[in-house]
Amino acid sequence: MQNWRRNKFAFSVLFLPPAAWLVIFFTLPLAIVWVYSFGARGPLGEIILDWSAVSLGNYARSLEWINLEIVAKSIWIAVVATAICIGLGFPLAMGIAFASPRYRNILLLLVILPFWTNLLIRTYAWIAVLRERGHVNFALEWLHDTINGGLAVLGLPALLGAFEPLQLLYNQNAVIIGIVYVNLPFMVLPLYATLEKLDRSYLEASLDLGAGQWRTLFSVTVPLSLPGISTGVLLTFILALGSFLTPDLLGGPDSIMIGNLIAQQFGSARDWPFGAALSFLLMYATFIILWVKAMVAKREGGSAF
Amino acid sequence: MTEKPGIISIRNVSRRFGTVTAVHTVSLEIGEGEFFALLGPSGCGKTTLLRMLAGFESPTEGEIVIAGIPMLGVDPNRRPVNMVFQSYAVFPHMTVEQNVGYGLRVTGVARAEAAERVKEALSLVKLGGFEGRMPSQLSGGQRQRVALARALVKRPKVLLLDEPLSALDAKLREAMQIELVRLQKTVGITFVIVTHDQDEALSMANRIAVMEAGRVRQVAAPADLYEFPNSRFVAGFIGKLNLFEGRVAGVQDGKLALDIKGLDRIAVPFDGHASGEIAIAIRPEKLRLDRQPSAADRIGVRGRVSEVAYYGNESHVYLKTDDGTSVTANVPNSARSTRPTIVVGDELWASWDAADTLVLTE
Ligand SMILES: Nc1ncnc2c1ncn2[C@@H]1O[C@H](COP(=O)(O)OP(=O)(O)O)[C@@H](O)[C@H]1O
Ligand SMILES: [Mg+2]
Numbered sequence: 001m002q003n004w005r006r007n008k009f010a011f012s013v014l015f016l017p018p019a020a021w022l023v024i025f026f027t028l029p030l031a032i033v034w035v036y037s038f039g040a041r042g043p044l045g046e047i048i049l050d051w052s053a054v055s056l057g058n059y060a061r062s063l064e065w066i067n068l069e070i071v072a073k074s075i076w077i078a079v080v081a082t083a084i085c086i087g088l089g090f091p092l093a094m095g096i097a098f099a100s101p102r103y104r105n106i107l108l109l110l111v112i113l114p115f116w117t118n119l120l121i122r123t124y125a126w127i128a129v130l131r132e133r134g135h136v137n138f139a140l141e142w143l144h145d146t147i148n149g150g151l152a153v154l155g156l157p158a159l160l161g162a163f164e165p166l167q168l169l170y171n172q173n174a175v176i177i178g179i180v181y182v183n184l185p186f187m188v189l190p191l192y193a194t195l196e197k198l199d200r201s202y203l204e205a206s207l208d209l210g211a212g213q214w215r216t217l218f219s220v221t222v223p224l225s226l227p228g229i230s231t232g233v234l235l236t237f238i239l240a241l242g243s244f245l246t247p248d249l250l251g252g253p254d255s256i257m258i259g260n261l262i263a264q265q266f267g268s269a270r271d272w273p274f275g276a277a278l279s280f281l282l283m284y285a286t287f288i289i290l291w292v293k294a295m296v297a298k299r300e301g302g303s304a305f
Numbered sequence: 306m307t308e309k310p311g312i313i314s315i316r317n318v319s320r321r322f323g324t325v326t327a328v329h330t331v332s333l334e335i336g337e338g339e340f341f342a343l344l345g346p347s348g349c350g351k352t353t354l355l356r357m358l359a360g361f362e363s364p365t366e367g368e369i370v371i372a373g374i375p376m377l378g379v380d381p382n383r384r385p386v387n388m389v390f391q392s393y394a395v396f397p398h399m400t401v402e403q404n405v406g407y408g409l410r411v412t413g414v415a416r417a418e419a420a421e422r423v424k425e426a427l428s429l430v431k432l433g434g435f436e437g438r439m440p441s442q443l444s445g446g447q448r449q450r451v452a453l454a455r456a457l458v459k460r461p462k463v464l465l466l467d468e469p470l471s472a473l474d475a476k477l478r479e480a481m482q483i484e485l486v487r488l489q490k491t492v493g494i495t496f497v498i499v500t501h502d503q504d505e506a507l508s509m510a511n512r513i514a515v516m517e518a519g520r521v522r523q524v525a526a527p528a529d530l531y532e533f534p535n536s537r538f539v540a541g542f543i544g545k546l547n548l549f550e551g552r553v554a555g556v557q558d559g560k561l562a563l564d565i566k567g568l569d570r571i572a573v574p575f576d577g578h579a580s581g582e583i584a585i586a587i588r589p590e591k592l593r594l595d596r597q598p599s600a601a602d603r604i605g606v607r608g609r610v611s612e613v614a615y616y617g618n619e620s621h622v623y624l625k626t627d628d629g630t631s632v633t634a635n636v637p638n639s640a641r642s643t644r645p646t647i648v649v650g651d652e653l654w655a656s657w658d659a660a661d662t663l664v665l666t667e
Contacts, residue, residue, distance in 0.1 A: 201390045201392050204361055205455075206411075209411065211382060212411075224397070
């Protein structure tokens with residue numbers, strides 16, 4: 001590595017293109033957005049930058065009650081989705097890590113498989129599953145009709161009445177289902193990585209000392225996979241907090257999230273400065289979470305991830 | 306020990322992994338209060354056998370009975386045995402005290418009693434005062450003591466130890482050998498130890514089972530194993546050998562007449578059955594070196610010194626006989642005056658007492 005760096009020519013040939021790419025398409029636009037966040041919206045939606053009076057107005061506005069409510073809702077949705085991701089992801093990761101090596105890679109592939117399809121398409125697929133005339137309601141209707149039909153054969157009255165489809169789409173639950181679905185791999189993969197490395201003799205020692213399987217799970221397996229758990233929780237929480245597409249397509253009036261609020265500012269509201277300020281606040285929050293995690297990891301002597 | 310069933314009865318136990326037979330129809334009786342060693346080269350199935358006692362593997366065939374109870378279908382957490390793992394497996398997220406108390410906490414032992422027993426176990430392994438330490442703050446030897454205390458605090462009928470000394474450095478290993486023997490005497494329970502190190506097994510155990518490729522080749526007390534091995538494998542695995550191939554010429558009044566390549570016809574005491582091709586062996590320390598032909602009542606062979614290795618307490622003298630057979634003699638340097646006077650090229654007679662000859666029919 002050191003020698004390789006000393007070869008200035010090779011280094012610059014290999015290093016410059018990606019660096020330039022990052023600066024032009026990532027750092028610069030980000031800087032522009034940062035500058036915008038101190039501007040103001042003109043009457044026609046134009047951006048007014050007045051350097052004689054740098055304004056923190058956009059940041060102040062994000063602390064207004066209505067916006068804080070959206071932030072709180074986003075955090076709540078992200079927390080619930082993350083919790084469900086642990087609940088589903090831990091057993092899943094354990095199943096994969098403790099499976100025989102022959103099946104392990106196939107199971108891992110199944111976890112990653114959804115990434116091969118575009119998120120938009122996958123989200124639309126959920127609409128097809130959850131909508132009023134979607135697969136879940138079809139299945140329920142079939143069950144309902146079968147029971148009613150069975151009762152009719154027995155000469156009993158149709159106890160269940162007419163089938164009422166469930167309203168599964170365009171509400172907060174649909175958003176949570178969608179976010180859990182999208183982020184589950186980000187929980188499973190770090191958990192798997194930790195569990196796979198976990199020395200089995202710790203678990204055997206626990207059993208040997210008289211603990212049952214459940215006791216071993218909670219007293220040994222879970223504490224020893226805390227690094228994986230915290231990485232998974234962090235990843236899913238950050239990703240969930242910044243969700244945009246999922247609440248946009250699956251959400252309803254009760255489930256607007258920060259991502260939607262920001263998109264609105266850059267879209268229909270034409271208030272780019274306010275949108276920019278919101279974007280940066282979300283980014284700062286993410287950085288703080290990552291920094292806290294890194295500090296904790298450092299104090300415990302491990303690496304950040 | 307053989308008339309009444311021991312604390313552990315292993316009856317015709319086999320364990321197969323796919324096409325590999327890790328343990329092959331093993332039968333053993335291990336008595337109460339024994340320090341029993343399973344000895345064999347790496348991969349011979351020692352760990353698998355131990356894990357079947359602990360309940361982490363189940364026999365493909367056969368039966369294991371511990372303390373009179375058949376262990377078929379009994380989970381590891383319900384067996385009256387505890388194990389010290391090769392890696393120690395001391396829980397890294399618990400203090401020494403929590404580690405040792407774990408097995409009591411999970412089985413609902415009352416808090417006061419548990420505290421008392423933990424304290425007792427820690428002082429037994431000389432770790433009093435380390436209660437609050439985390440495993441990361443302990444040396445390898447101390448971690449092993451935690452693992453020992455954690456198992457002993459459960460008051461098992463049998464303690465299982467998988468290669469307990471292999472991760473320690475040579476000095477510590479010897480101290481720990483003595484320590485383990487002391488511990489076993491103190492607590493009085495059966496220890497079953499797995500090792501690939503013959504010195505470890507010989508110096509610690511009352512009885513040793515030597516394993517080869519999944520089978521038990523011989524079970525005997527250390528001295529019997531060394532002086533009366535029943536096969537070339539056991540003789541060669543435990544200690545060094547000078548091996549001579551030959552044929553049985555006849556048997557008469559408790560003596561076996563043998564024609565050995567490179568030696569004259571010899572007669573050795575023997576009370577078994579032997580015929581055809583056979584091997585005899587003699588331990589290097591049982592050889593005596595002389596500058597003249599050896600006495601008539603001893604078996605002797607002439608050779609030329611090809612190498613001398615000086616070890617301080619003894620010297621190993623390597624001879625080549627006329628027909629090219631190598632013979633090694635260990636000569637104790639028992640007085641200052643016996644400083645090695647043997648040099649390469651000397652012609653010497655190596656001889657031994659016929660009664661010290663190992664007759665290896667297998
Ligand atoms: N879980 C397992 N799966 C497949 N083969 C195994 C397993 N455990 C042990 N073996 C095989 O069984 C044989 C004996 O292993 P082991 O009991 O660990 O030997 P030792 O402890 O004497 O070195 C080896 O060939 C090993 O590869
Ligand atoms: Mg082993």
